[in-house]
Amino acid sequence: MASDKPADIRVREEGRQIIVVPQGDWVISNVTPVYRDIERIESSYDAGLVVIDVSGIGRIDTAGAFLLGRTIHQCSSPTADWHFRGEHPTAKRLIIELIERAIDCEPDAPEERYGFVRAFERVGAGLEAFYREAVDTFGFFGRTITTFASLLVRPHRFRWTPAFYVMEEAGVNALPIIAVLTFFIGAVVAFMGANLLETFGASVFTVELVGISVLREFGVLITAIMLAGRSDSAFTASIGSMKMQQEIDAMRVLGLDPYEALVIPRVVACVIMAPLLTFGAMMAGIFGGMMVSWATLDISPGFFISRMNDAITPSHFWVGMSKAPVFGLIIAIIGCKQGMQVGGDVESLGRRVTASVVQSIFMVIVVDAIFAMMYLELDI
Known part of the structure; x- marks a missing residue:
């Protein structure tokens, strides 16, 4: 079995788009050195402008897909096709699956209610607890x-x-x-x-x-x-x-x-x-x-x-x-x-x-x- 190629990531700008180019094998044993680069991309660029070029990726597992998905997860449409460029047999599908799974696990923010509605909610919850x-x-x-x-x-x-x-x-x-x-x-x-x-x-x-x-x-x-x-x-x-x-x-x-x-x-x-x-x-x-x-x-x-x-x-x-x-x-x-x-x-x-x-x-x-x-x- 061939040895893993070290994971690397490069960033370039094309007009308003931010092109993220990962290279090497993005598996759990390789991704630690690029963790800080992922954090820097998250904090420095708007997730809605990021495009991931997957053509340079070798092997990839869920750890690598999770890190790459973090760069686009915070935008309004992280699974849109225009966030991806290039061809790879599994990278795009794996990144999208992890993003969708993370979105499903995130609870919806509770709707803030005030005044009489909130008061009636608390009364109802109290009555239900009393009944039980x-x-x-x-x-x-x-x-x-x-x-x-x-x-x-x-x-x-x-x-x-x-x-x-x-x-x-x-x-x-x-x-x-x-x-x-x-x-x-x-x-x-x-x-x-x-x-x-x-x-x-x-x-x-x-x-x-x-x-x-x-x-x-x-x-x-x-x-x-x-x-x-x-x-x-x-x-x-x-x-x-x-x-x-x-x-x-x-x-x-x-x-x-x-x-x-x-x-x-x-x-x-x-x-x-x-x-x-x-x-x-x-x-x-x-x-x-x-x-x-x-x-x-x-x-x-x-x-x-x-x-x-x-x-x-x-x-x-x-x-x-x-x-x-x-x-x-x-x-x-x-x-x-x-x-x-x-x-x-x-x-x-x-x-x-x-x-x-x-x-x-x-x-x-x-x-x-x-x-x-x-x-x-x-x-x-």
């Missing part, structure tokens, strides 16, 4: 329910150790911060109620204000929001890190169901611990309201408890407690689902953790509003 997220979440919820039903048939497969661990981490360890928050919420409600009701000579009704608001709403709502911010992000981060390190794929290879091992223990732990945390939050909130009433209204703790017992029915307590397991289920489902959707990079993990917390808090407030309307219609 809702469908995915309901699908994940359905898969979780079917997995839990299968565990009821085969209870020996339930993993109690991780469930108890999550109960401690998400439940017991969260009790102090939840109790402190609801204590101050109860104190603030009592203080505002005392200032307002005292002007009407009805400061004693501060007891009812604190009791009903804490038992029906604030206790369970603060608990759910704290679980969403503290525990839900932990669920997403822990499952997401396993997804990034392909540990979940390894579990499937070993024949383990990730829903049984990762999702169900967290769901069960949240559903069990949410009512217990809510009860602690209720007690802390009432205690905070009682302390403020004692300090500002001279309502003794004994009178406060006695009036609560006489004026507030147990239905208010059960209204708040009935919401707790539902909120716990929502929080666990969203946290685990977002963790399962983490991709292979840290950026995806951060987005999913943020989405987990935001969606959980949003859904807790929406479902709480639904509960409020339902209990209002039922006169409970």
Whole structure:
């Protein structure tokens, strides 16, 4: 086999045309020395005036054809016949094919839209994303329910150790911060109620204000929001890190169901611990309201408890407690689902953790509003 002839390129002007004359073998092993010449031609001459004389080319491959095509690629009609001169069995066809392939791969520049059109586009994209997220979440919820039903048939497969661990981490360890928050919420409600009701000579009704608001709403709502911010992000981060390190794929290879091992223990732990945390939050909130009433209204703790017992029915307590397991289920489902959707990079993990917390808090407030309307219609 004959040795390659070194690639070379010359440029001359004929009137307004720029004649590019490549010579030698334009194959991948030869074209490196002429790369800078190609760059100089691109920057110095108008691509619409360049004509390639292919008659002096020996052998040519895609690397050489790509470099020669760069000299005319930027003009409006790079594949026109007048860009080529001379005869060669393959050069012209190969250059044109590469140019056409490059044009097909280049995405069209997005059309700039402003004003109402752009606003409606963003609203539509947001609604579509919301719809897909809702469908995915309901699908994940359905898969979780079917997995839990299968565990009821085969209870020996339930993993109690991780469930108890999550109960401690998400439940017991969260009790102090939840109790402190609801204590101050109860104190603030009592203080505002005392200032307002005292002007009407009805400061004693501060007891009812604190009791009903804490038992029906604030206790369970603060608990759910704290679980969403503290525990839900932990669920997403822990499952997401396993997804990034392909540990979940390894579990499937070993024949383990990730829903049984990762999702169900967290769901069960949240559903069990949410009512217990809510009860602690209720007690802390009432205690905070009682302390403020004692300090500002001279309502003794004994009178406060006695009036609560006489004026507030147990239905208010059960209204708040009935919401707790539902909120716990929502929080666990969203946290685990977002963790399962983490991709292979840290950026995806951060987005999913943020989405987990935001969606959980949003859904807790929406479902709480639904509960409020339902209990209002039922006169409970």
